[in-house]
Amino acid sequence: MFVLRRWIQILATLLSNAYWKFPFTKGIYQGQLKGICTPGLNCYSCPAATSACPLGSLQTFMATVRPAISTGNYRFGFYVIGTLGLIGSLVGRMPCAWLCPFGLIQELIHKIPSPKFEIPPFLTYTKYIILGLFVFILPLVVVDEFGYGITWFCKHICPAGTIEAGIPLMFLRPELRALIGVLFYSKLFILVLFLAWMVVSRRPFCRVACPLGALYSLFNKYSLFRMIHDPEKCTLCEACYHDCPMGVKFYKDANHYDCIRCLKCYQESCRFGAISYELAGVPFPKGAKEKA
């Protein structure tokens, strides 16, 4: 299962970034596939990106709501919200584990040998503040004289934008280097901070700062796909917790907001058959019954 997931992560990363002409064109892909929102965090200004970042698109809709209304266009981002809602109601936070390129980066970097530290649980609520404030409220409320806001999360925080778009495009388009200022260095600092944190902690960006994961996590308890814990078989050995890439204590909450449904606990950790899952009410493995 782990090997399968790794291959799917790599395939999803390659499909989200399949425009390999960029070294010759010195630009980004401009085809119609950019109308499709990728399920994971992948900057649409990455030179190889073939689809749109749902967070960037959503912020753009928020930032342009006022001018759009004044011109009779009632575009509030229904398409993006619907896309994320459809994915979330199907599988909850599963794309974080299986499809997100930035999730793959974090898992690979965490393999670097080092002392490992747990993330304090209270920090995992920060992502909801970032989602509300930087994706919705600030782009809506802080506007210029013409009513246009800015994409606050992309501009001030997103380390995926820095590593996938900022740094590669600086090499591809040297003329852009003249625009480097405090903002670029502050985003670079955030990227370096998270890269260092990834070495010592499990998926720190997903757990602390990712608004996309925060949005998907709202569906974890209400999605078609659900994890199931059998307390009668569980010995509270915590093997699932130690193996979990998100540091979730599965035995406390089978559909915890931080569970990314990687299925590592089900496939590799639990030796007592206490973990199973269901899809639309159909249990897997067959015969497993919901006890909690």
Added chain:
Amino acid sequence: MAPKKMKKRNLPFLLMILSALLIVLGINLGEVSAVVDKAIKICLSCMGIG
């Protein structure tokens, strides 16, 4: 107890239908072209220079 359980299992389907309706509404409002328009331009904000 039983009705509560049924309600919970219906919720994913209701959410999926609602999400699908939002997608259709967004497409009809021309939001896909708005997404394309933004995504085909180099985003200076994303890079940290604009």
